[in-house]
Amino acid sequence: MNLSFRQLQTFVEVMRVGSVSEAGRSLGRTQPAVSAMISGLEKEIGFPLFERDRGRLVAKPEAHYFLEEAEFVLERLSQSTRTLHDIGNLQEGKLRIACNPAASSIFMPKVLGMFLKDKPNVEASLMMRSSPVVVDWVASQQYDVGLAESPNARKTVQAEKYSLPCMCALPAGDPLLEKDVLTPADLDNLPMALLYDDHTITQQCRKAFAEAGARLNQRFELRTFAPTLRLVSQGLCYTICETLSAISHAEGLGHENHIEYRPFKPEMSLNMSVLTPANRPLSMLAAEFTKLLKEQVAGLQDPARMNT
Known part of the structure; x- marks a missing residue:
């Protein structure tokens, strides 16, 4: 069975308005196109949903049973579309961040707050551990991004180094x-x-x-x-x-x-590094946060900031 979104949408609209011509007008399609879509749907599922009575479609009991399922599928597709849209616009998802003690109380929460101020639906996990543990967490892909004292080179970690x-x-x-x-x-x-x-x-x-x-x-x-x-x-x-x-x-x-x-x-x-896993790509959300984090860490390389 190969049902299409348009078939389900057309069926639900015909059931809602009770007329092929009205459904065509609301969907912006011709009456023959709507009739053909319904016929194709019936062919796919293997039994008729409507009786033809002098050019009119009369819903059979099976159509009423199927309507609930079709509406559920369309709503799920609509919700998935909204979710994907939000993900693409960095409005949905979860960030997993690890950092060493020096960054945990002020610096990293500040950067995270800057990033999330217009993203109320994004969740974040921010964990503090010693630098070697942060490196291990990122290497094992438990966390999306880490900030720690620069480690020795590891194949499982991408590290961008900053000299503070x-x-x-x-x-x-x-x-x-x-x-x-x-x-x-x-x-x-x-x-x-x-x-x-x-x-x-x-x-x-x-x-x-x-x-x-x-x-x-x-x-x-x-x-x-x-x-x-x-x-x-x-x-x-x-x-x-x-x-x-x-x-x-x-x-x-x-x-x-x-x-x-x-x-x-x-x-x-002191050499500090922004760390990301080397063996998997970052989500769009994590990539954007990592970009902001790198900008903020780069600003720490200016010694004049210590007297501001």
Whole structure:
């Protein structure tokens, strides 16, 4: 059986108006075309739906039974058409996003909010884990897009890398703010807050201080920069951090953000990557979100934003 949309549409309209000629007018078709469509439908299903009485079609009981099914099919087709239209216009679907802690509280929700502000029917899953876990999630196709510290090359992940510059974070009003650029010598034996030993910024800090012959006084060891910057804002220490953490901290605290920044020499940076699965294409929705995310991450490469 090979029923067509037009056959069902014509049948439902004939049943609704009770006349072939009226159905033709409402459908914009000729009366012979409507009659031929009904005849073709009856031929496909194998039994008559109407009796012919002096040029009129009189619905048989089977037609009334079939009407409910035909209306259901047409409504489902109409709904599917609307859904596909919404999907094509990025108004339907679900985003699955994973990011590391630095991006989870302020940056990624902000980007997601920008993207979804005119898409009330789009759902989103936003999960935070360590960078290695984010990479694994994207590689296994559990998530559409991820943001994490740049991983080693993997065949299962496409990674677009961004180099986020680091600066020195100081308590507001600190005497060192008189300097335009800070060096390890300026921070010699002053209390510092660093992340765990394996973190790339911590390693860069240790190398810079050692090469300058300056003493690195690590007062605090932390897992992320969010608590680190709070300690700096309380005047307890200094730290070297990248733009993502600095901007997120500033936006989260607003007027209570008592931190200022100065460039640090030698230059240091943190490589972050926008990650997508390599073995399957993105949905249109995920592709558009990824495009916006890349634009926003690219903006973090400007160190001037840390003092805005």
